[in-house]
Amino acid sequence: MKKTYRFLVIGLITSTLALVGFKYEDRYFEIAKNLDIFATLFKELNALYVDEINPNKAMRTSITSMLKELDPYTNFYPEDDIEDYRTMATGKYNGIGATVSNVYGDHTVVMIYEGSPADKGGIKIGDVFTEINGVSLAGRDSEQLGRLLKGQTDTEVDLTIKRYGQKKPLELSVKRAVVKTPNVPHYGLINDEVGYIQLNDFSATAASEIKTAFEEMKGQGMKSLVLDLRGNPGGLLNMAIDICNFFIPKGELVVETKGKVGQWNKKYAARFNPIDLEMPIAVLINSGSASASEIVSGTLQDYDRGVVIGQKSFGKGLVQTTRPLSFNTQLKVTTAKYYIPSGRCIQAIDYSHRNADGSVGKVPDSLKSTFYTKNGRPVYDGGGVDPDIDLEPKELSELTAQLISKGVIFDFATQYYFKNELNIPGDNFTPSDDLYTAFKEYVKTSGFAYVNEAEEALAELESLASEDKGYAGFKSSLSPLRTMLNKKKDMDMMTYQDEIKDELALEILSRYHYDNAMKFVSFEKDHEVQEALKLFKDMPRYKSILAGK
Template structure:
């Protein structure tokens, strides 16, 4: 018994020694320990599990599961996805210059980049791809058609496509080249003194494109600028700094980053001579304006350099840094939060405190802190950037939303294009009444149906009534309401004609002008643009807003 006790004490001592050398708060030891456990477990699983395990797939799922516990912007890029990563950061990729969407078991071209190999080869929006280099992509499940189309510059790919009005597939030989996506798809003069720049992204050439557009418009007599950041998801931090620098004096602090590691704490200053520090600017934002778009809009607001119009921005105040990993893989890690000149961080989501269902919520107003702009205006942190002039989000009618969702707008635009190939639309294009009536007639042949929110609510009411055995009490009223809804739906196309026409016009224009379709859209129905034009006509109000005395 004495020997057994002695052996037990020795064993405990042996086990205890490592924990004396490596304290529980020693992260590196904990990492090494858990990696060893994981590797051992994976080896055993691979050796003894009843079915074969795909190591790449299993590890990818493990990594993704781990990263899900963090924020949505910390991502792993395996070697196969490096091309997508490069496209995201540089705006360039090797391919044919066509975006393809998979819907209804079809691979349909939904956008073509002007001047790209696909454009030069005669590919059209609406083409259905059926074969790529002899591979039947219709019958084969799980084909990544994007990877089949991408490839090294100078190589070619043979595509077979079904086209509207053609009885048999067309064969196209498309070259591959470096394809550049535009950050500024459109800029132009709205009237004799107001210029407009649409900034859709912040890849490596964003600042250069904005500066070029600005100088061009100034040469055309621009006296006031509308900078459209709506729907801009952000991108490279340094591009946001350069764009702010274009409108702010040299040596001003643009944005500051603060992280756990000291090397990520950095103040980004305006280092160059600006393009213009006096021209009145209106920046348009909405709930999809994020990250770098919020740095630009928030910084211009903090220095009282621009009036913001629209809706509260997304609220992404996190900075990502790319780290190279082994085997040509990469990881994009959230390393810091950014703070704009007033001192506020616009991060709206707290990823360290999740709801029971795993979702995250906005920071309550009661927890927000007030900050001051250069002129002393009050602004707040923690919830995105608030516009100076708020506009309501237009609510799309159910009929219009369903026409878009079920691709009837898209398909009719394809039909319209091939029937009017040589009738290229001009400025302020608008489809005529006869065209709209033709669309309605065409729609009848498609058996278009949809369900409204009211109908869904009635379905829920009916289900609840059945559950409680009280359907007979409300059945007559439910039937009456359904009849009224159906009568209303028959008039929905006419009632929402202007909204439907607007969607049709934008889709039709994309067939002729691709990403530059915006250039030919009339701004008459654009609420934020009209609000900006109205403000520019009332410069005392514009100045009062910036001074905080509106």
């Protein structure tokens, strides 16, 4: 009986191994078969299709379509996009240091990095590039423009520029250089005891920039810290680990990665002695805080090291690894998921369906698992980091949003700058009533067409009603309603005056101070910052939140 049993076990093992072997062989056969089909198909297309086929474009389209079936973060970088990839990884690139966007068909400078070649060369926000090195930009997209602007260090790029107030185009020559985009565009004391650090990215110098800002403010008397991660899309994992390390003990787990391939299963702990273990910290997040931002906010939350304020974060807990491919191309492929110290994964359960603003939305309780912080507070997985103090997001009025999206505020700020170039706004700058009156007059003459939801609903009603035979009989009754809506539109410029002034202030300040504009804006209307300041004044509440009481 034992002998028979032994033969059965051996037979079962042998059969299992054979089955596994068959599955692997079958998988590789399927790969080889489909690659052969694809190559044969392309060969026939290339030979027989009525028009010429661009092989680079065709292959890139097929690769993009294949990767789109996986997740949004697995990407292919062809040789001509490698420079963009390096910029994302290092925060550096060879260029002029200007961000140019396609604004209604014009290649318009929307931001300049302080001290960059563009800054030194006299380029201004609002300038429109029309030619680069004699090449017309008419009909060219942003990708093509970027390739023309970037190049080897110390080489010159000749620019033809259309500028407000200038009748003739300007000719400028700018020498390219290594441009470093700052991770911390702004830091400073909000009051005598509370420091503020705005972290916009996690490129190679993020941790050192945070440390420099923290130590400088601590030397100035900082007793509490506001760490602003709102809108930060993430970046390098090691920068997130090092920043967490500043505030948690050496040796503590920061993040763990788990994937299909064993070599990607790793635990990352704090490697150095912290710079502070006691200072109260408020971490600000919103739906735009992703990846490395979620590791920092989630890890500090898991160790009860700081109070997280704002809105649920984005929910990107996937690890990407880059793999070199042939012909100097790269594959960025998702290889694992992040797990923060409590054991939860911050990855959204469904990353293909999100709200319009990119946020995860509400995850059903049945799909969430409960984990616990160091002090025993319950926290949950299923999509991002939930704040300890949940605040409603600031939503701009429809009027303000359209004034921004249609470039009205941007263009007015450009005109204001060139008329007041030497009159630099100071701290806590707010547009005066006279300036706002001038803005309202500018809006009237700019051709700005503002259509609100009520007007859209009325237009839809009229469209549907016009199909009714009795429409002529009640058409006149809709006219008073349209008159009322027009009056409301005129009143909206006064109703939303304060928020429009805030946006005007930021746009005008950016003309003088670039991405440092935030340091000249008052935090009085920043809901999340004000909540942090209120919390720091009530330390029993701060400690109670972290204790889970």
